[in-house]
Amino acid sequence: MQTFLNLLEVEPIRLLISFGAVLFLVLNLAAVLTMAERKVSGYIHLRYGPNRVGPRGLLQPAADVFKLFTKENVSPGRSDLWVFLGAPIAMFIPAALVWLVVPFAPDAVVADLNVAILFFVAITSIGALGVVMAGYGSRSAFSLLGALRGAAQMISYEVPLILSLLGVVMLTGSLSLVDVVQAQGDTIWTWYFLPQLPMFITFYIAGLAEVKRVPFDLPEGESEIVGGFMVEYSGMTWALIQAAEFASMAVISAVTVTLFVGGWQPPLPFLDLGPFNWVWFGIKTALIMFTFQWIRWSVPRLRMDQLMDLGWKVLVPVTLIWLFVTAGAMLVF
Amino acid sequence: MLGEERRAEHEGALTEPPSSRLVSPDIRDEFGLETIDMSMGPQHPAMHGLLRLILELDGETVVRCDPVMGYLHRCQEKIAENRMYPAVIPLTDRLDYFANMHNEHGYCLAVEDLLDVEIPPRAEYIRVLMCELMRLASHIPSIGFLMLELGAFTPILYAFRERERIQSIFEAVTGARMMFHYIRIGGVKADLPPDIPQKIWDYIESLEAHFQRDFVDLIQGNEIFISRTRNVGKMTQEQAVEMGVTGPALRCTGVDFDIRLDYPYSVYPELQFEVITDTAGDVEASYRVRIAECLQSISIIKQCLEQMPEGEVMGDTGRRIRPDEGEGFGRVESPRGEYAVHVVSDGSDTPYRVHYRDPSFCNMQLLQEIVPGHYLPDIMPIMGLVDPVSGGWDK
Amino acid sequence: MPQVGQGILKGMGVTLQHLFGQKITRQYPEYKRELPERSRGMLTVDMDRCIACLQCMRICPDHCISIESTKRDADGSGKPKPFAVGFVIDDSRCMYCSLCVEVCPVNCIYHTEEFEAQAYDRLELARQFGELPVDPTVDPKPTVKKKKKPTGKKAPRTVEQPVSEKDDAA
Numbered sequence: 001m002q003t004f005l006n007l008l009e010v011e012p013i014r015l016l017i018s019f020g021a022v023l024f025l026v027l028n029l030a031a032v033l034t035m036a037e038r039k040v041s042g043y044i045h046l047r048y049g050p051n052r053v054g055p056r057g058l059l060q061p062a063a064d065v066f067k068l069f070t071k072e073n074v075s076p077g078r079s080d081l082w083v084f085l086g087a088p089i090a091m092f093i094p095a096a097l098v099w100l101v102v103p104f105a106p107d108a109v110v111a112d113l114n115v116a117i118l119f120f121v122a123i124t125s126i127g128a129l130g131v132v133m134a135g136y137g138s139r140s141a142f143s144l145l146g147a148l149r150g151a152a153q154m155i156s157y158e159v160p161l162i163l164s165l166l167g168v169v170m171l172t173g174s175l176s177l178v179d180v181v182q183a184q185g186d187t188i189w190t191w192y193f194l195p196q197l198p199m200f201i202t203f204y205i206a207g208l209a210e211v212k213r214v215p216f217d218l219p220e221g222e223s224e225i226v227g228g229f230m231v232e233y234s235g236m237t238w239a240l241i242q243a244a245e246f247a248s249m250a251v252i253s254a255v256t257v258t259l260f261v262g263g264w265q266p267p268l269p270f271l272d273l274g275p276f277n278w279v280w281f282g283i284k285t286a287l288i289m290f291t292f293q294w295i296r297w298s299v300p301r302l303r304m305d306q307l308m309d310l311g312w313k314v315l316v317p318v319t320l321i322w323l324f325v326t327a328g329a330m331l332v333f
Numbered sequence: 334m335l336g337e338e339r340r341a342e343h344e345g346a347l348t349e350p351p352s353s354r355l356v357s358p359d360i361r362d363e364f365g366l367e368t369i370d371m372s373m374g375p376q377h378p379a380m381h382g383l384l385r386l387i388l389e390l391d392g393e394t395v396v397r398c399d400p401v402m403g404y405l406h407r408c409q410e411k412i413a414e415n416r417m418y419p420a421v422i423p424l425t426d427r428l429d430y431f432a433n434m435h436n437e438h439g440y441c442l443a444v445e446d447l448l449d450v451e452i453p454p455r456a457e458y459i460r461v462l463m464c465e466l467m468r469l470a471s472h473i474p475s476i477g478f479l480m481l482e483l484g485a486f487t488p489i490l491y492a493f494r495e496r497e498r499i500q501s502i503f504e505a506v507t508g509a510r511m512m513f514h515y516i517r518i519g520g521v522k523a524d525l526p527p528d529i530p531q532k533i534w535d536y537i538e539s540l541e542a543h544f545q546r547d548f549v550d551l552i553q554g555n556e557i558f559i560s561r562t563r564n565v566g567k568m569t570q571e572q573a574v575e576m577g578v579t580g581p582a583l584r585c586t587g588v589d590f591d592i593r594l595d596y597p598y599s600v601y602p603e604l605q606f607e608v609i610t611d612t613a614g615d616v617e618a619s620y621r622v623r624i625a626e627c628l629q630s631i632s633i634i635k636q637c638l639e640q641m642p643e644g645e646v647m648g649d650t651g652r653r654i655r656p657d658e659g660e661g662f663g664r665v666e667s668p669r670g671e672y673a674v675h676v677v678s679d680g681s682d683t684p685y686r687v688h689y690r691d692p693s694f695c696n697m698q699l700l701q702e703i704v705p706g707h708y709l710p711d712i713m714p715i716m717g718l719v720d721p722v723s724g725g726w727d728k
Numbered sequence: 729m730p731q732v733g734q735g736i737l738k739g740m741g742v743t744l745q746h747l748f749g750q751k752i753t754r755q756y757p758e759y760k761r762e763l764p765e766r767s768r769g770m771l772t773v774d775m776d777r778c779i780a781c782l783q784c785m786r787i788c789p790d791h792c793i794s795i796e797s798t799k800r801d802a803d804g805s806g807k808p809k810p811f812a813v814g815f816v817i818d819d820s821r822c823m824y825c826s827l828c829v830e831v832c833p834v835n836c837i838y839h840t841e842e843f844e845a846q847a848y849d850r851l852e853l854a855r856q857f858g859e860l861p862v863d864p865t866v867d868p869k870p871t872v873k874k875k876k877k878p879t880g881k882k883a884p885r886t887v888e889q890p891v892s893e894k895d896d897a898a
Contacts (some may be wrong), residue, residue, distance in 0.1 A: 044743045045490040046752045141371045145393070145709070214484060215557050223482045224710045226377060298743040299736055300557050301484030303710050304393055420789040423825035487743060494752055508766035508839075514825045526765070551742040554735030 018110045022099045029250050030243035031061035033289065037246075040293045071235035076139055079232070084137030088233070088240035091130030094123045095247035102254045103178045105264045105278040116177040117169060120255060121162050124210060127248065128154040131219060131229050134241070138232035146228020149304060150219030153209055156308060157216075160315035161206040164199040167319075167326045168192050168259050177255075181263030188267040193260040195329075198322045200260045202315050204288075207252040209311070211245065214296040218304060253288035257281060261288075354394050354706050361391070368396055373712070375404045381478070381716050382723020386700070390709060398704040398712070400697055405727040413687040418444055418654040419518060421687065425674075426512040428689060429725035431474065434460075434467035435667035437516040439689075442598060442663025443674040444518045447656035453645040456520035457600045462637040463506070463515065464665070465630045466533070469540075470499040471668035472581075472623045472630070476548055479620060479717030483561050491547045498536055505529055518654055520647035530638050537631055549624060562616035566715040568703050569614065576702060577695045580670025581622045582719055586614035592666035604636050616714040655682045669693055669720055693725030763841050768824045770842040771817050773857045777836035780810035784828030784837055792821035793828060794862045814862035819845050819853040 035050070035058070042049025051057035075084055101116035103109040113119055128151050135147020169175060171192060172183045184191045193200040209216035220228045230241050257263060264281040266272045273279055302310070356366065374385040383404035389397040409428060413421045425436040438460055445452065477492030500510040506529055507515035507522065515522050552558055570586045583590055591608040593601045609625040611618035656678045664673035670692030679685040696719045704712055754761065763769070780797040796814030801807065828837050847853050854864035 040747070041486070043747045043751070044487055046494060046746060046749065047490070048751055048753050048755075141369055141390075144369075145390075149393075217484065218710075221484070221710065223484055223713050294740060294743065294747075297485075297487050298551075298740045299485060299555060300480060300561060301710070302557055303561060303708060305708065306560050416789050417787065420787055420825075420827055423789055423823060423827070487746075491746075504767055505764040506766070508764070508768040508826065509824060512823065512825070514827075523766070546742055546745075551739045555739050556733065556735050559735070 015110065019100065022110055023096055026096045026099055026247045026250070027243060030246040031065065033246040033250065034064065034242070035061050036289070037293055037296075040290070041297050044294075044297045065239065068236055068239040073235040073237055074232075076232050079139045080137045082137075083133050084232075085237065087130050087134035087137055087229075088237045088244065089130075090133055091127065091244040092240050092247065094126040094130075095244045095251055097123050098251045098255070099247075101177055102251070102258060103181055103263060104281055105275070106178070106182075109178060112176065112178050115175045117165055117175045117180075117259075120177075121158075121165070124161070124248075124251075125155075125158055127210070130244070134229040134233070138229070140232055142225045142227070142231045143229050145225050146219045146221065146231070149221070149225075150212065150229055152304070153212070153216065153218060153307060156311045157206045157209040157315075160202050160311060160319055161210055163316065163319035163323065164203040164206060165259065166323055167196045167199040170323070170326055170330065171195070177258050177263075181258055181265060184262045184265055186262075186265045186267075186269050186272060188262070191260065191262040191265070196260065196322070196326070198318050200256075202319050203256060203260065206311075206315060207256060208292065208295070209307070211249045211252050211292075213249060213292055215299045215302050216307060217301060218307060221301060223301075249292060250285065250289060253285045253292065254281075256288055257284040354708075355396060356391060366391065375401075381721050383727070384697075384721070384723060386712065388709070388712075393708045393710075395704055395707055395709060395712065398700055400700050402694075402697070402726050405723045407728065409728045410687050410689065414684055417682050418656075418684065421684065422517065423512065423514045425689075426514060427724060428728060429667060429669065429672070429691060429693060429722045430511060431471040431722050432467055432667040432669065432672070432725075433511060433513055434464045434516065435665050435672050436689075437513065438464055438599075439663045439665045439667075439672045439674040440676075440687075441516050441518050442665065443661040443676040444654070444656065444663075445661070446663055447659055447661035447676060447678050448518070448650060448654070450519045450648045450650050452520055452648045454600070454642050455524075455644045456646040456648070458637050458641040459521050459525060459646060460516055461599050461601065461604070462533075462634060462641070463503070463513075463521075465633045465637070466499050466502065468630045468668045469627055469634075470496045470503075472627050473548065475668070475717070475720045476552070476620060476623055478720070479562075479616070479714060480552060480558075482713035482717050483558065485558075488548065488551060491551075495540060498540075502529065502533060502536060505532070517647070519650040520645070524646045530641075533634065533638060537634055541631065544627070548627075552620070553624075559617065561710075562620065562714050563613075565616045565707065565711050566703055566718045567613070567615045568699065572702060573614070573699070576698045578670070578699055579695065580666075580668070580692050581619050581626065582696050582699070583670065584609060585611045585618035585622045585718070587612045592664050592671050596664060598663070598665065600637075603640070604633055606633050616718045619718045619720075653682055655680070664690075667692055669722065669725065670696060689728055691725040691728065693721035693723075694728075697721050697726055767841065767843075768826050768839045770819055770840055770845060770855075771822060771824075771828070771837055772840050773815055773817070774836040774838075775812065775815060775857050777834045778812045778815065779834055779836075780812040781833060783831045783833065787827045787831045789825060789827065790821040790823055791867055792818040794818075794864060794866065796858065796860060796862050812858055814856070814858040814860040816854050816856050816858075816862040816864045818864040819855060820850045 038060070039049040039057075049057065050060040053059040053063045075081060098120055100110040101113055101119050103112070131150035131154065132147050135143045135145075135150065138144075168180060172180045174180065174183070180192075212219050218228075220230070222228075225231070230238060233241055258281075261284050262280075263284075264277040266277065266280050271280075360366070361368075369390045371388045371390055372385060373388055374380040375383040380386075385401040385404065387397075387399040387401060388395055407427070409424055413424060416424065422437055422440060425440045426433045428436045473495045474489070474492045477489035480488040503513060503515075504510045505526055507513040568586060570588055573583050573586045574588060579590065579592075587610050589608045589610045592598070593606070594608055606629045609622050609629060611622050658680045659678055661676040661678070662673065664671055666672075671690065672692055673690040675686075675688040675690070676684050677686040699719055700715065704715060707715065780795060782795055782797065785793045785795050794814070794816045795812050797810050797812050799808040800811035800813075801809070803809075824839070826839065829835075829839060845853055851864065856862065
């Protein structure tokens, strides 16, 4: 045990072990989130959700994964096979990589980069690549439309997403996520979501659009383009796309918590749990993810032109104005 | 009228008509723009039944939309020619499977027109009661389907909760949940079971208690719903009338055509109700019309239960139904519009010819006319406006 | 846009109420709904009472009932009467319309509460009731008489449609 802990001190080994742990976490998170999604949707729909496999249906994800592993991996006859098969990987890797810079607790971060926010921005913008690859490789009109929508949407919403980060960066004066959390303090009213409320809402909406959740799930749009870019996928490739979707949803929630809701910080000083402060991080992330699911089962989907209107005509101006307001306030105070 | 204030409110903000989004073929040739051909359906998760739409897309804009029907064709009219008159009734159940009672009612009206049989008043009241329950069981899921097509999954489950409860009432009365075979030539199959009127009262009260919450609060004010449906599928009164559209799809343009009032049948003249119209003629207007019609149906059901006389439920049609040579015609207001049946008799005990005029089929003609120029995602709400049922258009 | 978001929040309130509300699912194989008295399940025949009048076979819209009948002196009265030696109900065709039940003069065919019919072969759903099996794949030849050919003889008379004032106005 002691030698193992000593190994953690050695830098490349620590990185590898912690990266493995994060990857394990992300893959399991996808399973847990599928379950949560189905339970929440079931309860909202006056159903029970899956409740047959295991106690209260908790083993359902395992059964699903088993089923998906045993399924044949079908690819369309005239598809561009390498692009088709590469797309799920291109979607999953960015979603998993962002976890490297997310601080779970003061010391529990795989890589405390001093440009963590830049890293996050850079990695999330790769996500669009996988969608385009999937749509192009499948060689289907539905997939192509889904990919075009996905590319347009993810690139457009990148702009308000980045702009809304800048307020936090200005207030903190650092691009490191650990610094951002520490600057927010351990009281709920000093967290950045209050002074940066418009930015927080913009980041939340842009984040929803970035991970293609309802009401911004146009690339999937199952009622018009059936499944969009993932209509031709089956078996484990499909499962990987789903895992990527859930992982990126979890990432966006975690980054929202880190940037605006105080990361691992307790809401009030006396609630400080010491080494167990990652519990606060988990609770907050779960709450944000619950709101994602809650919204998903409550509202219909936007249309492409309305989506673009919202992004460019509402969110971008709001963020720009609030950047000026923040800058002015920093000058005055 | 419902739409008046809303129309005035948005008169200034009217967007350009969808046809202005179409690029003229000359420009397309000049710049070498290509269109995508896409086949939507017949196996499409959100398509209403087995409909295939051949679409020509310019990006996301629909240039051409051709509905292809016939994937569920069962030769119902031809089968009916080889069945005895009473044995056709269970077949009419299979037409528009969201308005089975109305199908039976229309057919029975047509045959009764041939027979000149007198229907006992209690039977008439039971027919109207059942038809209005059926209208509720059809309009509420229609609203749910509209939301499903817009991407919101939840309302359809609340809608089906209501439908299932109504179906349980039907099961107790008729013996089946969907294929009732209850309205017969000359009356209805059997009297209501003694506990049913109370059950219907209880159900109607519980529906009124949460109708506002589940189908109005959840949907009506939602900004995304409004932006997806307002001015989508907009049609004028002239267009709708020329296409032979009936039902809520026609009434949402402002034409107050309702068979129940314009060509009264059964006991509708004795009941108090309004024809709901809206002026906007778009998807949102059709939603509002359906919601208001549900409330009207509730009121009709209450009146039926209050006014229902005692007595027989079956008129005297003789042992074998063998009408004289001639033609019979019956029309009812089904949830989707005018459902009419034309029966020709040659004096034998099977009809010589049966024709069903189904509103799903006639309303479908709208698609070719109003879809071009809309975006691809708008097709689905327009389908919700038309609300066709594949058993109806394919017969 | 003064009240943007209000409608969405209202809708989300509704879904939140349902999230914690009473669930309406019934777990089917464990929970079985009590069927109403009139519910129409799979048909069954009481062969002792059947008088082989073939009424049910004639009225059936789906031709799902086939009866093989002979004359037999079953009750020992000395007079041979029609007797159903073979009686098959093909459940893969039956649509539970209840016409046969209504038409039966001795109430020997009736609905049960069974409704869960399933089989790997379509023919397994044909249930035999008589002494001899009847081939369910043969159409029992509905005894509806050949139609008179009305075409040419006498054109069907046309009934004038009632015309209301509304039509005139339009």
